[in-house]
Amino acid sequence: MAEKRLRPRAIPAILRPRNDPTDATRLAQSTVTTSGVMSTEDVVCWLERRRLAGKSCVLRIPLAELVGWRFDESTGNLEHSSGRFFSVEGYRVSVEGEVSEQWLQPILNQPEIAVLGLLVQEFNGILHVLMQAKMEPGNCNLIQLSPTVQATRSNYLKVHGGAAVRYLEYFTSQDRGRVIVDILQSEQGTWFDRKVNRNIIVEAKGDVPVHEDFCWLTFGQLGQLLQHDNIVNMDARTVLSCMPMSETGSAALHSDVELLAWFTGVRCRYAVRAERIPLSAVPHWTRDEVAIRHIEGRHFAVVAVSVNAESRETASWTQPLLEPCGEGIACFLTREFDGVPHYLVHASIEGGFVNAIELAPTVQCTSSDYKDPAARDRIPFLDAVLSANPKCIQYQAVQSEEGGRFLNAQTRYMVIGVTGREAPTVPPPDYFWVTRDQLTSLVKHSSYINIQARTLLACLNAMANSGV
Amino acid sequence: MAEKRLRPRAIPAILRPRNDPTDATRLAQSTVTTSGVMSTEDVVCWLERRRLAGKSCVLRIPLAELVGWRFDESTGNLEHSSGRFFSVEGYRVSVEGEVSEQWLQPILNQPEIAVLGLLVQEFNGILHVLMQAKMEPGNCNLIQLSPTVQATRSNYLKVHGGAAVRYLEYFTSQDRGRVIVDILQSEQGTWFDRKVNRNIIVEAKGDVPVHEDFCWLTFGQLGQLLQHDNIVNMDARTVLSCMPMSETGSAALHSDVELLAWFTGVRCRYAVRAERIPLSAVPHWTRDEVAIRHIEGRHFAVVAVSVNAESRETASWTQPLLEPCGEGIACFLTREFDGVPHYLVHASIEGGFVNAIELAPTVQCTSSDYKDPAARDRIPFLDAVLSANPKCIQYQAVQSEEGGRFLNAQTRYMVIGVTGREAPTVPPPDYFWVTRDQLTSLVKHSSYINIQARTLLACLNAMANSGV
Numbered sequence: 001m002a003e004k005r006l007r008p009r010a011i012p013a014i015l016r017p018r019n020d021p022t023d024a025t026r027l028a029q030s031t032v033t034t035s036g037v038m039s040t041e042d043v044v045c046w047l048e049r050r051r052l053a054g055k056s057c058v059l060r061i062p063l064a065e066l067v068g069w070r071f072d073e074s075t076g077n078l079e080h081s082s083g084r085f086f087s088v089e090g091y092r093v094s095v096e097g098e099v100s101e102q103w104l105q106p107i108l109n110q111p112e113i114a115v116l117g118l119l120v121q122e123f124n125g126i127l128h129v130l131m132q133a134k135m136e137p138g139n140c141n142l143i144q145l146s147p148t149v150q151a152t153r154s155n156y157l158k159v160h161g162g163a164a165v166r167y168l169e170y171f172t173s174q175d176r177g178r179v180i181v182d183i184l185q186s187e188q189g190t191w192f193d194r195k196v197n198r199n200i201i202v203e204a205k206g207d208v209p210v211h212e213d214f215c216w217l218t219f220g221q222l223g224q225l226l227q228h229d230n231i232v233n234m235d236a237r238t239v240l241s242c243m244p245m246s247e248t249g250s251a252a253l254h255s256d257v258e259l260l261a262w263f264t265g266v267r268c269r270y271a272v273r274a275e276r277i278p279l280s281a282v283p284h285w286t287r288d289e290v291a292i293r294h295i296e297g298r299h300f301a302v303v304a305v306s307v308n309a310e311s312r313e314t315a316s317w318t319q320p321l322l323e324p325c326g327e328g329i330a331c332f333l334t335r336e337f338d339g340v341p342h343y344l345v346h347a348s349i350e351g352g353f354v355n356a357i358e359l360a361p362t363v364q365c366t367s368s369d370y371k372d373p374a375a376r377d378r379i380p381f382l383d384a385v386l387s388a389n390p391k392c393i394q395y396q397a398v399q400s401e402e403g404g405r406f407l408n409a410q411t412r413y414m415v416i417g418v419t420g421r422e423a424p425t426v427p428p429p430d431y432f433w434v435t436r437d438q439l440t441s442l443v444k445h446s447s448y449i450n451i452q453a454r455t456l457l458a459c460l461n462a463m464a465n466s467g468v
Numbered sequence: 469m470a471e472k473r474l475r476p477r478a479i480p481a482i483l484r485p486r487n488d489p490t491d492a493t494r495l496a497q498s499t500v501t502t503s504g505v506m507s508t509e510d511v512v513c514w515l516e517r518r519r520l521a522g523k524s525c526v527l528r529i530p531l532a533e534l535v536g537w538r539f540d541e542s543t544g545n546l547e548h549s550s551g552r553f554f555s556v557e558g559y560r561v562s563v564e565g566e567v568s569e570q571w572l573q574p575i576l577n578q579p580e581i582a583v584l585g586l587l588v589q590e591f592n593g594i595l596h597v598l599m600q601a602k603m604e605p606g607n608c609n610l611i612q613l614s615p616t617v618q619a620t621r622s623n624y625l626k627v628h629g630g631a632a633v634r635y636l637e638y639f640t641s642q643d644r645g646r647v648i649v650d651i652l653q654s655e656q657g658t659w660f661d662r663k664v665n666r667n668i669i670v671e672a673k674g675d676v677p678v679h680e681d682f683c684w685l686t687f688g689q690l691g692q693l694l695q696h697d698n699i700v701n702m703d704a705r706t707v708l709s710c711m712p713m714s715e716t717g718s719a720a721l722h723s724d725v726e727l728l729a730w731f732t733g734v735r736c737r738y739a740v741r742a743e744r745i746p747l748s749a750v751p752h753w754t755r756d757e758v759a760i761r762h763i764e765g766r767h768f769a770v771v772a773v774s775v776n777a778e779s780r781e782t783a784s785w786t787q788p789l790l791e792p793c794g795e796g797i798a799c800f801l802t803r804e805f806d807g808v809p810h811y812l813v814h815a816s817i818e819g820g821f822v823n824a825i826e827l828a829p830t831v832q833c834t835s836s837d838y839k840d841p842a843a844r845d846r847i848p849f850l851d852a853v854l855s856a857n858p859k860c861i862q863y864q865a866v867q868s869e870e871g872g873r874f875l876n877a878q879t880r881y882m883v884i885g886v887t888g889r890e891a892p893t894v895p896p897p898d899y900f901w902v903t904r905d906q907l908t909s910l911v912k913h914s915s916y917i918n919i920q921a922r923t924l925l926a927c928l929n930a931m932a933n934s935g936v
Contacts, residue, residue: 018906182728255485260913340483445913
């Protein structure tokens, strides 16, 4: 008894390390594991079977046949009758800097923050992620792998009168899981007004029932599937890019202080203002029976589709989709300095970003841009991309942008190894060489890395861990 | 010769560590040094002498006597005839969340990003910072210590026809110095529409001529002066808060992942929209001969002053100033957990923030708020501040907000030690316990820490290093 009393009273150790590497280590283990509950080939077949089982059908329809949507008489905006969902409005962007510029365009306005949630759980000591075979009307192949939950507030409040969103409770209640990452990230700043979504990874507690549209994969399998065209959807890619990674600890061409100071400098060089205006006040864009489009057929069109699907929350509906004119390119040029790979980021102005400027791939453009003969001179580094030696292409796949808003929006994602001849050590002012570690530390915060660069980061992370 | 050839060709070591602790170490050394070129007491006397030498005089004048300013006939906005400088406009803020709210108010619109620059240089192995005795018409004592450079674009483009801004070249050219930090930070979100300024610290190369309005101080001396009322101005305090600090490496109640996830959660709980509207469309505010004011005398007024000064870029001018109704409070409650001090931050909605929500002190309110008898119930933790035992007050001083825009805007800054009785370990949802290290790592990025919390962080940093 006396002995017991002499023992100092245990101080409750309620503190924890600020940065526990355990999750990063476990995720890295999963990333090098390519055998899962189902083989990766079988995942592709399973997706195909879900595609057939879904019996989905998407048809283009005239704008007038949209149900529950209307053009506002005074503004010309295309809106949902519930006032929720999203709307197509006009947008005025002005940039003041070395050169002053202003343009008007249609824009998607969707003020709601969606949940993009990956549910993970350990099986046989390896983290697996629950992926969904999800039909989205804008995908060329309709069904792709999406996060466990991909739902706007309208979705889960059932504004469209649909079914409950499966597994949502893991992301809305703290009792069902443990948060590994939860961060707001931007979406396409040229198509959306200030759109951000919540990128979440949660480790589930307890048994998770698996619905037939879902399957458990290792992160290594997702990495393999990212090498294929149009399998891993945009929402899955952005959450993957936010996955905590063990940093390599490598040095860099520029310190983090220099990187942030350069970025501040760019943000101060341009004063960007963007505001929504009535769609009818946007010149050079017209509306005919089937589309809102640019009079020269450039940029994109807004069209309407009718959807019949058995596997979605609601079985059939109509909706507008934004259809870009041709395939996009998003490419990182990469060079090794002292043996450490660096990627050339571009501080890019997109009118719809909350902070006007984010870090984008070295080259990011649409086909109408790069097919213009003058573009090779106008867009820095485009020539290096278009004339790259195939042997120098470290990554290449065509991926879809969000199929719930965009129709056939496909982007050729590339990582191309170059030399100082194509990309100098001291690049133009709005470009900067960064390491993967530096991208990883910036993606922990909002408003740094744009969605195209995040897709490439997800691919880089997958390749680095798998040793591809 | 043969030997020489065998030696491997040296690979140019162009990489550098991402995080070099040298600057933080040197700044910490300066922070513990309280003897400088001039004793700290002499700095106070020198400021007094500059005050007398400046022969400045600020007089309240009727709004109609503003020169170069006019009320726009259609909007009622108060604008400068150059279209630059700043304007007083109307503002509509709507918040949707658990409770929906909307309010209208006047707001300052100043789209320009100002440079707030501290120039540092080593003397006898200790970093010193070049501070300016700067007259600002809104300061109760007119002259306070400001950063080396504190200049809007209008200032240095000489829109008001003034003299050149001294030392600006160190912050605009890379040849004159080396950047230690350069980051955009927000200013008062209740008074400004989306205002951010550039917080820069540069180490000067070569001899720096010292003008009579300037003097070199150690960071330790600045820390001593922060213990006094109204000596270190707001712009100096915000740059000081961004100073790179050596982290203590202490554990925390919550990991960084939990902190960021909590912040994301708060940002998702509230949908905030803010837009400028015509000032004449703001109800409950009136304009008489001398002020734009709230009909119940609450919040603030916009008044006009005429300034005669010999020490500023222009010798005399008139301008509007925002005058708050009474003194503000900005207070961190602090508790030790397992011996590590934690500070209770409040994720606060201010309509003018670019990202709507930033981390603020535990209590931040104006006197018209806290003098309301119902306020003690309405404002969480206000009672703990107002009834604090004087022995528990770790820091207290009255400091001025930016005297170039605000008249007699004084805030009582406090840090108060409390127990679990006043501030529980699990606080209300919009509050969170963080360590100083965590504040230090967040202030490296924009849009996390509001300007009042940054003043307190500057004080905490000064106290921690000096062992006060």
